[in-house]
Amino acid sequence: MPRPDRKPDEQKPGQQKLGAAYKLIGKDYTTPDLYAKVTGKAKYAEDFRAEGMLFCKLLLSPVPHGRVKHLDLSKALATPGVRAILTEADLPAPADSVTDLGAVIKANKQGEKALTMEPLYQGEPILAVAAVDELTAAEAIEKIEIEFEHLPFVVDPLDSLRPGGPNPRLEGNIWVKPPVAPAKPGEKPPSPPPPHLGELKWTAADFAELKEGRLPMGKAPDEWSYGDVDAGLKNAALVLDETFTTPDTSHQTLEPRTALAYWQNGKVFIHMGTQSTVQTLAGLGRWLNMDPNQIVLISEYTGGGFGSKATGYIFAIIPALLSKKANAPVMMRVSREEEHFIGRARPGFQGRMKVGFSKDGKITALDMFAICNNGPYDANGDANASGMIVSLLYQPPAMRWRGVTMLTNTPPRGPQSAPGGMQGIIILEPILAKAARKLSLDQVDIRRVNAPEGKALWGPLRDGKRAHSTSAFLKEALDRGAEQFKWKERIARAKRSGTKVRGVGVSSSAFFAGSVGYDGLFVIRPDGRIAIQSGIGNLGTESISDVHRVVAEILGVPWEKCDVEWGNTSKNLPWTCVSGGSQTTHAMTRAAHAVAMDGKRKLQEIAAKTNGGKPEQYEVADERVFRKGGGKSMTLAQAAQRAIQLGGIYDGHEAPEDVNKYTKASIAALAGQGLVAAAKDKYPHDGQSFSYVASFAEVEVDTETGKYYITDFLAVADVGTVIHPKSLGGQVMGRSILGIGHAIGQKWVFDPQYGHTISRRFHHTKPPTILDVPTNMRWAALDIPDPETPVGARGIGEPPVGGGCGAILNALSDALGDEIYRRAPVNLDTILTSLEAGRPMQDPLTAFI
Amino acid sequence: MLIDEVPHYSCSVLTHTVRGKKVQTIEGLASPDGTLHPVQQGVIDEQGFQCAFCMSGFVMATVGYLKTNPNPSRSELAHGISGNLCRCQDYDKILTAMMRGAEHMRKVNHA
Numbered sequence: 001m002p003r004p005d006r007k008p009d010e011q012k013p014g015q016q017k018l019g020a021a022y023k024l025i026g027k028d029y030t031t032p033d034l035y036a037k038v039t040g041k042a043k044y045a046e047d048f049r050a051e052g053m054l055f056c057k058l059l060l061s062p063v064p065h066g067r068v069k070h071l072d073l074s075k076a077l078a079t080p081g082v083r084a085i086l087t088e089a090d091l092p093a094p095a096d097s098v099t100d101l102g103a104v105i106k107a108n109k110q111g112e113k114a115l116t117m118e119p120l121y122q123g124e125p126i127l128a129v130a131a132v133d134e135l136t137a138a139e140a141i142e143k144i145e146i147e148f149e150h151l152p153f154v155v156d157p158l159d160s161l162r163p164g165g166p167n168p169r170l171e172g173n174i175w176v177k178p179p180v181a182p183a184k185p186g187e188k189p190p191s192p193p194p195p196h197l198g199e200l201k202w203t204a205a206d207f208a209e210l211k212e213g214r215l216p217m218g219k220a221p222d223e224w225s226y227g228d229v230d231a232g233l234k235n236a237a238l239v240l241d242e243t244f245t246t247p248d249t250s251h252q253t254l255e256p257r258t259a260l261a262y263w264q265n266g267k268v269f270i271h272m273g274t275q276s277t278v279q280t281l282a283g284l285g286r287w288l289n290m291d292p293n294q295i296v297l298i299s300e301y302t303g304g305g306f307g308s309k310a311t312g313y314i315f316a317i318i319p320a321l322l323s324k325k326a327n328a329p330v331m332m333r334v335s336r337e338e339e340h341f342i343g344r345a346r347p348g349f350q351g352r353m354k355v356g357f358s359k360d361g362k363i364t365a366l367d368m369f370a371i372c373n374n375g376p377y378d379a380n381g382d383a384n385a386s387g388m389i390v391s392l393l394y395q396p397p398a399m400r401w402r403g404v405t406m407l408t409n410t411p412p413r414g415p416q417s418a419p420g421g422m423q424g425i426i427i428l429e430p431i432l433a434k435a436a437r438k439l440s441l442d443q444v445d446i447r448r449v450n451a452p453e454g455k456a457l458w459g460p461l462r463d464g465k466r467a468h469s470t471s472a473f474l475k476e477a478l479d480r481g482a483e484q485f486k487w488k489e490r491i492a493r494a495k496r497s498g499t500k501v502r503g504v505g506v507s508s509s510a511f512f513a514g515s516v517g518y519d520g521l522f523v524i525r526p527d528g529r530i531a532i533q534s535g536i537g538n539l540g541t542e543s544i545s546d547v548h549r550v551v552a553e554i555l556g557v558p559w560e561k562c563d564v565e566w567g568n569t570s571k572n573l574p575w576t577c578v579s580g581g582s583q584t585t586h587a588m589t590r591a592a593h594a595v596a597m598d599g600k601r602k603l604q605e606i607a608a609k610t611n612g613g614k615p616e617q618y619e620v621a622d623e624r625v626f627r628k629g630g631g632k633s634m635t636l637a638q639a640a641q642r643a644i645q646l647g648g649i650y651d652g653h654e655a656p657e658d659v660n661k662y663t664k665a666s667i668a669a670l671a672g673q674g675l676v677a678a679a680k681d682k683y684p685h686d687g688q689s690f691s692y693v694a695s696f697a698e699v700e701v702d703t704e705t706g707k708y709y710i711t712d713f714l715a716v717a718d719v720g721t722v723i724h725p726k727s728l729g730g731q732v733m734g735r736s737i738l739g740i741g742h743a744i745g746q747k748w749v750f751d752p753q754y755g756h757t758i759s760r761r762f763h764h765t766k767p768p769t770i771l772d773v774p775t776n777m778r779w780a781a782l783d784i785p786d787p788e789t790p791v792g793a794r795g796i797g798e799p800p801v802g803g804g805c806g807a808i809l810n811a812l813s814d815a816l817g818d819e820i821y822r823r824a825p826v827n828l829d830t831i832l833t834s835l836e837a838g839r840p841m842q843d844p845l846t847a848f849i
Numbered sequence: 850m851l852i853d854e855v856p857h858y859s860c861s862v863l864t865h866t867v868r869g870k871k872v873q874t875i876e877g878l879a880s881p882d883g884t885l886h887p888v889q890q891g892v893i894d895e896q897g898f899q900c901a902f903c904m905s906g907f908v909m910a911t912v913g914y915l916k917t918n919p920n921p922s923r924s925e926l927a928h929g930i931s932g933n934l935c936r937c938q939d940y941d942k943i944l945t946a947m948m949r950g951a952e953h954m955r956k957v958n959h960a
Contacts, residue, residue: 030893037901038885038892040875044902254902254936303902304936540900540937726896730939734899737938762934770940771931775923777941 018722018783024553025791026783028726031542032564033301042301045258048271050329053260054083054130056322057137058334059144060341061119061126064155064409064755065168066148068117068126075143076129081136084326086128086318088115092289096191097282107286108194110171112377112412114287114314114321118151120169120376121409122756123341125315130322130330153755156847157350157371157406158210161202161218168376168409171197174221175379175405195379200404213822213844215243215352217369220402222384224460227398232365236356238438243844244427245823247747248348248373251416252767255303256339257313261320262329271298272316275305276579278535278662280312281569287317300567305539306738307415308344310580315342340760344414345748347372347382350845351427355396357435361446366396370423372405373847375412379405382413385420385512389802390428392458392469392690393510394450401460409755410748410848415580417738418511418798425802426742426809426824429507433810434818442491443810444482447508447694451475455687470687470788473718474508477694477782481506481716484780485696495815499704502711503815507695507806509739511798513719514586514689514789517681519663520595521574522551523652524603524675526644528623528637530557531674533666534566535576536584541797542727543579547588549723550791554596555603556621557636572669574678575660582795585723586689589791590681599677602650606639606675607632609646636675643675652676683790691794692718695736695803699811703835706828708815710740710808713777715800721785721792731796732779739804741768743812745825750848850874850905856913858906858932875905878912887957888912891950898946899937906933911947915954923948 019026036042073085091114094107115125126146131137152166159165160173167173176198183189202218209216233239259272268288274280277299285292302309319330334342350371356364368390372383387401416422436446452458452472459467482488490504521533532551536544545564552559565571574595577587604615607625611632618625626633634642643650652671655664659680667678694716701708715732722728746765749758759765785792805824812826820826820834822844833841843849850859851873859874878886888911891897898904907930914921914929921929923944935943 028896031896034893034896034901037898037904038875038889038908039879040905042901252936254900254934302900304900306936540898542896542899726942727899730896730899730937730942733941734938737940741938767934767936768938768940769931769934770927770944773940775927775944 018725018781022553024549024559026722026725028724029559031545033538033544037301044255044301044303045260045271045273045299046333048260050260050262053329053331054132054326055134055137056128056130056319056330056332057134057141058125058338059127059141059146060338061122061124063119063148063150064122065120065151065153067151068146069149070145070147072145076140079136079140079143081132082129082140083328084130084322086115086322086325088113088117090321090325091115095286095289097286104191106191106194108378110197112314114317121411123411125342128318128322130326153409155408155410155750155752155755157373157404157408158845158847160406160408161200162207163201163204165201167199168407169197172199173407174198174200210845213243214241215350215369215845217352217402220369220404222403223401224387225400226461226466227365229365229367229398229400232398233354233356233367236364237359238357238435239354240431240435241354242431243352243822244430245845246349246351246423246426247742247824248345248848249416249742249746250340250345250765251306251308251343252762253304253306253308253343256334256336257315257343258333259316259319260329260331261323263324267294267296268320269296269298270316270320272312273302273309274299274312274537275302275309275539276311276537277567277569278573278576279578283311284316287314288320297569298567300538302537302539305580306417307419307580310415310578336762337760340757341411345411346416346419347374347380347413348748348847349386349423349427350847351423353427353431355431355435357439359439361436361439361441361449363394363396363450365398366390366394367400369402372403373410374405374407375410376407377412380413380415380419382420382423386424388459389421389510390424392452392456393425393508394428395452395456410750417735418801421511421798422739422802422805425507425509426805429806430809430813433505433813437818443506444478444487447506448475448478451478451508468687470685470689471786472690472692473782473784474510474692474694476784477692477716477718480780480782481694481696481714484716484778485714487696490698499702501701501703501815502698503701503811503813504698505807505810505814507803507810509693509695509799509801509803509806510690511582512688513582513691513795513799515577515583516587516590516685518577518587518591519574519659519678519680520591521663521666521678522595522599523670523673524599524636524640526637526640526674528561528635528640530555530562532562532564533573534564535573536566536588537579538567539579541584541731542724543584543588546724546727547585547592550589550592551596554593555599557623561623572666574666575662582691582797582799585793585795586789587681589723589793590683590789593790594679594681594683595677598679599675602643602675602677603639606642606646606650607634610634610642640674644672650675656680658682685788687788689786689788689794691796691799693732693800693803695800695807697807697811699808699815701812701815701831706831708812710772710774713774715779715803717779717781717796717800718784719781719796720789720794722781722783723793728781728796729779732800733777735797735800736804737768737773739801740773740808742805742824743808743826744768744772745827747825748848752848850909851913854913854916856910875908878908886912887953888947888950890953891946895942895946895949897943899939903933903935907935907943907947911950915951919951919955919958921951926951
């Protein structure tokens with residue numbers, strides 16, 4: 001059904017003045033990767049070929065938990081064209097990892113392996129076959145004789161928590177963190193031992209509440225609190241106690257996990273899609289038990305990550321090890337169905353919140369309980385992050401958070417855009433909407449009154465104090481959004497027209513948005529061009545080049561004179577943050593600022609050494625270093641040639657003391673090529689950086705069919721200084737739609753009887769298509785610089801996600817009332833059955849329905 | 850890709866079925882002298898995609914669709930290319946880029 005085009009609103013983002021104080025920052029430009037992408041020249045991992053390259057196929061577990069009791073590879077190995085078969089026995093032991101600060105993190109020997117003889121979920125890779133082509137490898141897999149001993153399994157955390165309930169692993173159903181021994185006097189604190197498996201069961205009495213449709217709240221291994229929660233609830237004008245289940249959703253990167261590997265002179269070369277470049281090496285090194293210096297990663301283009309490829313993925317070592325065994329290059333590319341099993345997903349939550357409100361809508365206390373469905377391996381941080389973000393975004397004066405991260409025989413989860421924060425937001429947002437209705441308050445006002453502001457407190461007490469944010473302008477974002485969305489006009493309009501009901505919703509949203517302490521590196525070459533070394537991954541966010549605009553801005557160099565080098569760890573890159581967790585724009589604009597200032601200082605010193613006077617008497621602009629008020633000047637090209645003559649710190653023969661050793665190696669390799677600028681970000685940073693979004697949506701529901709359309713959407717972002725409007729807009733809208741997918745249909749479905757996945761293809765858990773969203777979505781940015789970072793920019797990948805989902809859920813309850821849903825997504829059957837019955841008809845707590 | 854000017858999913862077409870037909874992919878869209886196709890230029894003008902893994906499909910589908918409807922509304926064009934999926938969910942910017950491409954194409958066709 002074609003929807004009518006709406007007239008474009010008068011306030012389009014293009015009309016907003018951004019970056020008024022800058023030449024390049026806040027301005028649109030063409031990113032250096034775009035031409036290759038649009039002409040098909042861009043090479044993703046699968047586009048590479050190596051001479052004599054083999055392909056590999058995986059044998060996946062058909063059972064949710066079992067043990068291989070019989071395996072005969074002889075017929076498979078005898079198949080013409082088969083070169084090698086890799087099993088768990090071929091894997092190196094997982095290595096301990098050492099952090100940048102020298103702390104050792106002990107390897108978890110019960111953690112995930114690339115291949116296993118005791119699969120813990122249906123679809124887990126058992127072995128891999130390398131052959132001359134995929135057809136031959138698949139044929140060989142058919143010839144493998146394999147039998148499994150079936151072991152107990154469980155897919156729903158609540159089933160495992162029941163007295164006598166099954167455990168997903170032979171050793172239990174949760175991770176237990178052993179206590180860390182205190183440091184001996186005068187010595188560094190010892191490395192914490194890895195977690196071990198344990199068992200958690202609740203009592204039958206704990207489960208009594210389940211019959212009432214409320215989440216049972218038994219013993220929780222993780223807990224924190226601040227303030228007097230009981231008093232806050234007791235003194236509230238309104239207390240709401242709501243249970244809500246959030247969906248498990250696959251990342252579904254359009255590029256499935258793909259890697260090509262080969263060995264040369266003891267080094268392994270890996271072409272793969274990964275979010276990060278520099279930071280992927282450590283992960284690969286750990287899984288291969290190799291020195292990362294012996295690994296070369298090539299990843300110029302990555303087909304999406306959303307958290308699932310943050311520092312690579314363990315399965316990339318399968319082609320690397322097969323390549324060694326077969327003594328030939330090996331390419332692994334997986335099918336969409338295989339990607340479902342090994343491609344990671346956001347963990348679903350079974351959650352409950354008891355929230356007290358004063359008459360004016362201010363939260364008086366918040367008691368939160370979250371069960372996170374983790375899958376069988378290493379614990380993810382979603383449960384804890386959910387509490388942290390809720391404490392920041394809604395500023396409860398007293399809060400208790402309890403979390404249970406439950407292991408189940410379902411595919412392993414991983415961080416997905418706004419991990420945990422998103423789940424926390426979508427559990428609380430419908431409660432806030434309900435409270436506003438009960439207290440006869442405006443939906444924007446109730447979010448405004450609870451919004452963080454300035455150095456807002458968040459999280460639990462640590463050493464008697466709570467942490468604070470660097471800044472928060474969510475109130476301004478809500479105000480700007482209400483104005484642009486014409487909120488007051490919309491809520492005054494008639495809701496019903498025949499069988500159609502309209503609803504409008506608003507949601508607050510936030511997530512962590514920045515780290516600190518990384519390095520910048522560039523070379524001013526003797527021809528006057530700037531070679532900027534970028535260790536950022538090219539996952540589509542364009543931060544790979546956006547952040548380096550800061551260098552050109554400060555040096556006064558046209559962007560056309562800058563060449564960004566990226567995507568290959570043999571190309572002398574600087575120490576760079578993980579391209580994930582919305583860190584990059586913040587962390588790497590800081591590093592870019594630091595290195596630009598280093599370059600500027602060196603240019604001034606070179607000019608003074610060459611033309612006399614003091615460095616501070618020189619200015620850098622318009623591709624020249626010139627003496628203030630007239631006098632001799634040098635071009636950047638001349639300064640670069642002079643830097644090579646001067647040597648030492650000027651051309652990279654000496655490196656700054658404080659940069660990372662990884663950067664030092666790159667500086668040494670670049671030495672003598674021109675003026676080498678290198679610096680670590682050591683700028684002050686008071687507080688934790690977060691970015692905020694105010695999201696607005698309108699829906700139209702057909703009460704006869706339950707079908708609904710999103711008819712309008714607006715997101716206003718508080719991300720500090722805008723660096724590149726078009727890429728920011730892509731992130732704000734794109735990540736909003738990722739969130740919307742959780743509201744309108746995406747979820748995992750399991751057969752609990754057999755522990756089998758039912759939703760394994762795109763069309764079973766369909767991401768939003770271009771027809772699921774309005775054709776004229778809008779975004780805006782406040783463009784208020786963050787005071788705690790030199791360029792003022794924060795990250796944006798995660799913050800819009802919760803708001804995208806929350807605004808749709810709230811628009812639906814505005815249209816249909818509070819008695820429709822108790823879980824997301826809200827599908828048309830939920831709406832139809834609940835409308836007919838006059839109460840929510842979906843089971844609120846069973847996982848995967 | 851386009852087979853005799855009609856968009857198809859390349860992953861669902863067996864090579865032998867296109868014998869003797871005109872096959873066009875993203876790699877063959879620009880002119881031999883490097884001049885971009887108007888729809889490609891639309892992508893450049895609007896920074897049309899994020900990771901761009903889906904770009905070939907969207908661009909070719911748009912080129913095919915514009916042959917039947919050279920002056921679409923945003924909604925019509927969205928329907929025309931709705932068989933393609935972008936997981937960066939950059940639909941708003943993609944649609945803007947494709948509309949810009951359609952505009953460029955109309956100029957070329959009228960020139």
